[in-house]
Amino acid sequence: MIGPFIRYLAYLPANLAFVLAAYVLSPLLAGLSLLTGPRLPGVLQWFSTLDANLDGGVAQGVAGYRAGLRGWRLWWQRTCWICRNPAHGWQSELLGMPSESSVIVRQRLSETPKNQWYVMETAKGVRFFCFKRDQPLFGGFYLKIWIGWVNKSYDGRNHHYAFQIGPRRA
Incomplete structure (x- = not known):
């Protein structure tokens, strides 16, 4: 890994x-x-x-x-x-991983706190990961943390590289 x-x-x-x-x-x-x-x-x-x-x-x-x-x-x-x-x-x-025939080989989800962990694999056997966490802060805000490659392909071709840390409103 x-x-x-x-x-x-x-x-x-x-x-x-x-x-x-x-x-x-x-x-x-x-x-x-x-x-x-x-x-x-x-x-x-x-x-x-x-x-x-x-x-x-x-x-x-x-x-x-x-x-x-x-x-x-x-x-x-x-x-x-x-x-x-x-x-x-x-x-x-440029930085994404191909989504065609990629599979999730490991997944761990929890609700409190809301965590998501994925290990995925491309059709050629290249492994990549995604970690997401929504950390509650105050006043309806939370800290959104996404690291790795997004577990779903928004454009239908690639899992895009993610480095997103910032506050969001619930």
Whole structure:
């Protein structure tokens, strides 16, 4: 099981660089989207999500995302969407693990505290893992911790690399 951890740590610097670039470029990318539409052109879409366009928060019913916005408000909403899902395309396409014929070989779930641990294997026998924890904090907030590769494939092709630690509202 050491191999997947070493691979994960080896990818970490690239992941942090991609995420930082997504944050820095998010205002420019959102501005470009006002000219090109809600899906960024070509590889620029890798700075956002592959399974949704920049208006994905509206379609998914995410609190605070509204339909029908224009101008600065639309630009701000799209900037926020990129920052909410920074570099998911890079994390899937470059750092991800193929989902075709991958299987879960071990799974451990607990409710208190809410923990999820998965060990998965690609069709070629390469193992990878996913750890998720929702740590309750206060006032309806919790600390969301995702490390490894997400246990489900959002884009239908890859399990994307995950390094997400941050507060969320319950």
